[in-house]
Amino acid sequence: MLLIIKRLWQVNWAEQWQYRANLLMYLLYWLVSPIIYLAVWTSIANVKGDVNGFTANDFTTYYMVLLIADQFTSNIVIHTFGYKIQDGSLSGELIRPIHPLLTNGLVNNIAFKALTIMGLLPIWIILFFLYKPDFSGISWTGIALAIPAMILAFFTGYLLSAAITSLAFWTTRVYSIHEFYFALILLFSGQFVPLTLMPQIVQDIAQYLPFQLLIYYPVQLILGKLSSAQIVQGYVMSFIWLGIAWLFFTWVWRNGVKRYSAVGA
């Protein structure tokens, strides 16, 4: 299995490099919204002094950490895999004795991440000098707690996206479904605005949903803003959602493959 992963990595890494220009475009596109949120919220906080207790520096540190956390936990499986089900190019992968989404798809996403993180780094450094955030609240304990949380969140997010991608076995409109899913992420993950600034009802719902595990929870862990009880609850939710995502994905996949029509080839 190790050799398979190593060779998959070599192939996918080489493939991603082939598309480096494409990837840079994606990165810039992806960076636009958090950077806008960062700019808007810090300006408002600068004028008003704070927004519900959030100072300009709180916003800056929140979004600067978010940029990194989101890179770790997000995935692009809908873009790299959805079309394969629709146009039949999944066939070649389906008859290989390894699971297409749990091996190749996964490694492909990780290779993509590795490259975008390399691209993000210089941009992050520029932003750092522009905004000069005060990171004194960050502790090594927070970072150490956040890393496993982000790994769990990545796998949960990947499985959920992979399950939604696999709905392409049923419908050709899978991209619309994914857009809706993405809107939920935007709303409940804390990307749009730190969740504590959301209405209480949204916060109450969000803490039971998987989306805040992708961004809000690891960011707050790193920034050291959570109580011990909140940390424990976050980890419990992480494992519960990983389990749910796994069941959801395996169910969709098992039933979807039966409907595969291997068109084209």
Place this chain on the structure above:
Amino acid sequence: MSPTINVQQLSKTYQVPEREGGFGAAVRSFFKRKYKDVKAVQQVDFKIEQGEIVGFLGPNGAGKTTTLKMLSGLLHPTGGKAEVLGFTPWELKPEYLRVMTLVMGQRNRLSWDIPAADSFLLNQAIYRIPDDEYKQTYKELDELLELEPLMKKPVRNLSLGERMKCEIAAGLLHRPKVLFLDEPTIGLDITGQARIREFLREYNKRTGATILLTSHYMADVTALCERIIIIHHGNLKYDGGINDLSRRIAPFKLIGVRLAEPNSHDLSKYGEPVQNEEDAEKQYIQVKAEDVTRVTSKLLADLPVHDITIADPPIEDVIEQAFNQ
């Protein structure tokens, strides 16, 4: 011993969404979709023993590829059973996938953006091929298909024929016991086709592998297969020796005539006119084999003939004709 491939009452019906053109129909289909059942394969039975090479024939849309896709596990049937080497293919058990191969036109064991060599190494890992066995197999494939000059180029930069060679090689690296080949020589030049045939025959002889192949090239089938299976409209029409079928279909030849003024005469009194897109300036007629000499001399005597050819009719046409009679 049980047969390597055992197919019983295998059926596949596709549900194809259907609607008329136009705005109204588009709106209606949004609320209530209509589906049409397309019976691609209907209750097909056959058995293939270990080591056989069987040609799987039929006109376009007959259900050949659908059957191959079911036997390789890509498609779930809507009815019937199939066992290959004791496995039910569509369960997609890794143990099964490791001992069979499906080579289908262009798709798709190779990553488009990177050299084939990298995809080969990936396959070595996926199929758990030991280093020495891999080297040996690669050497054999390279000798037959001249792969080495192609290995370092990104697959997207290869020609159709070159890519096909790499696809076939990639599909055989793990030395499968059962081979499903859908048009394995498509896109290859004459030498390339002959090489693939030679290779398949050799591979079959050396390893005792079972091969089921479809091809539009009659030469592939006559060179390799002693037995053929014909399906048409999803139904099994013929299962038996190729010689018996030849006797049944040989009576026809295709005569192509180019006249001084192209297409100036009606040839229907000499034989049955046939559409053939190969050469627009030629007219084609089909005649019984025993009449070829008589009809040819009559054509030459009656008409200002510039060029005349006599050939076997394309296999697809012959099969279509044989079973539409």
